[in-house]
Amino acid sequence: MQGQIRSKEDISLLMADAIRFLAMDGVQAANSGHPGMPMGMADVATVLFSKFINIYPDNPDWPDRDRFVLSAGHGSMLLYAIHYLLGYKDMPIENIKNFRQLNSNTAGHPEFGHAKGIETTTGPLGQGLATAVGMALAERLLASRFGSNLVDHYTYVIAGDGCLQEGISHEAIEFSGHLKLSKLVVLWDDNNISIDGSTDLSSSANQILRFKAAGWHTQIIDGHNHEEIEVALDNAKKSRKPSLIACKTTIGFGAPTLAGTSKTHGAPLGAEEIKATRLALGWTSNAFEIPQNILTAWKKTIERSKGLYEEWESKFEKSPKKKRFQSFLDGNIPKAYERKISLFIKEMKEAKPKLATRQSSQKTLEVINQIIPNTIGGSADLTGSNLTKTNEMKTITPGKFSGNYIHYGIREHAMGSIMNGIALHRGFIPYGGTFLVFSDYMRASIRMSALMSQRIIYVLTHDSIGLGEDGPTHQPIEHLAILRSTPNLNVIRPADVVETAEAWDVALNTNGPTVLALSRQGLKAFRSEKSMDNQVAKGGYILNNISLNRDLTLIATGSEVEIAMEASESLNNQGFKVAVVTLPCWELFDQQDESYKIEILGDCPRIAIEAGCDMGWAKYIGDKGAFIGMKGFGASGPASELYKHFGITTEAVVEKAIAILN
Numbered sequence: 001m002q003g004q005i006r007s008k009e010d011i012s013l014l015m016a017d018a019i020r021f022l023a024m025d026g027v028q029a030a031n032s033g034h035p036g037m038p039m040g041m042a043d044v045a046t047v048l049f050s051k052f053i054n055i056y057p058d059n060p061d062w063p064d065r066d067r068f069v070l071s072a073g074h075g076s077m078l079l080y081a082i083h084y085l086l087g088y089k090d091m092p093i094e095n096i097k098n099f100r101q102l103n104s105n106t107a108g109h110p111e112f113g114h115a116k117g118i119e120t121t122t123g124p125l126g127q128g129l130a131t132a133v134g135m136a137l138a139e140r141l142l143a144s145r146f147g148s149n150l151v152d153h154y155t156y157v158i159a160g161d162g163c164l165q166e167g168i169s170h171e172a173i174e175f176s177g178h179l180k181l182s183k184l185v186v187l188w189d190d191n192n193i194s195i196d197g198s199t200d201l202s203s204s205a206n207q208i209l210r211f212k213a214a215g216w217h218t219q220i221i222d223g224h225n226h227e228e229i230e231v232a233l234d235n236a237k238k239s240r241k242p243s244l245i246a247c248k249t250t251i252g253f254g255a256p257t258l259a260g261t262s263k264t265h266g267a268p269l270g271a272e273e274i275k276a277t278r279l280a281l282g283w284t285s286n287a288f289e290i291p292q293n294i295l296t297a298w299k300k301t302i303e304r305s306k307g308l309y310e311e312w313e314s315k316f317e318k319s320p321k322k323k324r325f326q327s328f329l330d331g332n333i334p335k336a337y338e339r340k341i342s343l344f345i346k347e348m349k350e351a352k353p354k355l356a357t358r359q360s361s362q363k364t365l366e367v368i369n370q371i372i373p374n375t376i377g378g379s380a381d382l383t384g385s386n387l388t389k390t391n392e393m394k395t396i397t398p399g400k401f402s403g404n405y406i407h408y409g410i411r412e413h414a415m416g417s418i419m420n421g422i423a424l425h426r427g428f429i430p431y432g433g434t435f436l437v438f439s440d441y442m443r444a445s446i447r448m449s450a451l452m453s454q455r456i457i458y459v460l461t462h463d464s465i466g467l468g469e470d471g472p473t474h475q476p477i478e479h480l481a482i483l484r485s486t487p488n489l490n491v492i493r494p495a496d497v498v499e500t501a502e503a504w505d506v507a508l509n510t511n512g513p514t515v516l517a518l519s520r521q522g523l524k525a526f527r528s529e530k531s532m533d534n535q536v537a538k539g540g541y542i543l544n545n546i547s548l549n550r551d552l553t554l555i556a557t558g559s560e561v562e563i564a565m566e567a568s569e570s571l572n573n574q575g576f577k578v579a580v581v582t583l584p585c586w587e588l589f590d591q592q593d594e595s596y597k598i599e600i601l602g603d604c605p606r607i608a609i610e611a612g613c614d615m616g617w618a619k620y621i622g623d624k625g626a627f628i629g630m631k632g633f634g635a636s637g638p639a640s641e642l643y644k645h646f647g648i649t650t651e652a653v654v655e656k657a658i659a660i661l662n
């Protein structure tokens, strides 16, 4: 076995063994799970948590705690075991025994919000690493605003080979190296094993050189040698670059016949092997029983953090910035915002400018960013197209974090996860832009925002064939359907300037992520009513004042609302009563009560118009209705010609309506 000569007197080694046995016994009891990684990384985790990480289980939300991210989320028992050993109140031994069971907070992979101290959900490999970059960045942003008196913590990550093989790691490593996020420390479980066997099967990369090339400080250590681990962590903390520690470990360390093999990765070791491991490591306690001296040693490690926590509390209490800091953390929106946004909407109702909704979004952001001090904008290298940067915004640059605009580079996937990390850290409201079609590239991160209910605003412009000449690679078809099918995600496709402003207002007031799907092309303004009710908040409403005794309802979103309005005028002139429903947000509309939905949709045939695929529309149009939209990929050409080419026109709607009505 690698590492030091194991002595029963060495409490640090015994503390690590406690993690090992809780992990292997927990997985055995659940009859599923991943014992190998916690057993391999137990030594690293013991040194990290007992000597470095500042967290205080009695106040797990202490704002200046160090953040720990288990990017190799399959090793969840490592985290649960540590939480039990540290005495987190919501992690009694029963929960360890109930690992992976329904309604237990010890889910298969760590789930944010299930137990205190789980800083982010992990499991999709690489996500944790990129999310941690967001946390480390948020720490710097917050420190530059409030000073190191209140904000001065590290972000530690345990990542496996899988995390480093995933493409997102490249984006995250480059980005954090560039920005010099020196308080980010990644401990790589360098065990050469993944599920299929040796990592040699698929990788011959030199990770150290890769990280070095991206501007990281790197070290290689024996991940079972506690002294080496401690020295390496000390060095990492001192570095002015983000730091990688390659920890050479043996997966399933301690298991006599299975250690070092992929057999320990994702299956219980089996009763015989566990028995043999007890003998090999000299562990005489029964399953889920930890000797008192080891428990005491673990609890004692809290003393260090407790002192720091109390020191911080007293600094916080005395700080003149206390109120503002708390408001940042709570994600409050200043009172004056309400008045400013209403004023803007009123102005837009009067002026009725024809604008692309991406322009309307920028105009709205000018208002928002002036009044809300903690928005952090950005774009994946499409700032001029997404229109995400407003006048007063300052770019965040390497080592300088007083700005509020992030050039994420062409890294959509990492952008999504970094925004997740910024939001999870608390203190800021992140928003970021790219083209709607490239939501595919950050789909996994959007899903994580939704799963964790984080207030993140995805500004996704160029939302249809209406973008024109860039052609089918850039024209989203199935994307709205994919995004709408994601639980807990509001997808808003506004039709004009007022709907866009209302969409931003909804997004800022939602405890979860929002996608804004915005047009490249100019759109007519429709809204001019006196009432200041936020109509987008209802998800859908009638735009042309025709409601009772109608013959037909036209339902449209975004740029196609204009087509629906023209078609309704033509049909109404022909003696039909046709209502136009703008349906910017399905999710919000679906939450309205039944009577409202029927009142809006009408008990009559319905035609939906959207320059995307028809998936999902059946629930609104029913069997008597029709859909006018895209049936396949788009094409390259001027937008107006494309709409004609694909039959998404006023004439097509009128023709279809007459066929249905006669």
Ligand SMILES: Cc1ncc(C[n+]2csc(CCOP(=O)(O)OP(=O)(O)O)c2C)c(N)n1
Residues within 6 Å of the ligand: 036, 037, 072, 074, 123, 124, 125, 126, 159, 160, 161, 162, 163, 166, 189, 191, 193, 194, 195, 251, 265
């Ligand atoms: C994005 C993603 N792809 C695939 C998986 C399935 N998966 C879980 S663990 C794993 C292997 C990870 O290997 P490594 O990081 O070396 O972990 P170890 O075997 O050392 O525990 C895979 C492929 C996943 N969780 N996430």
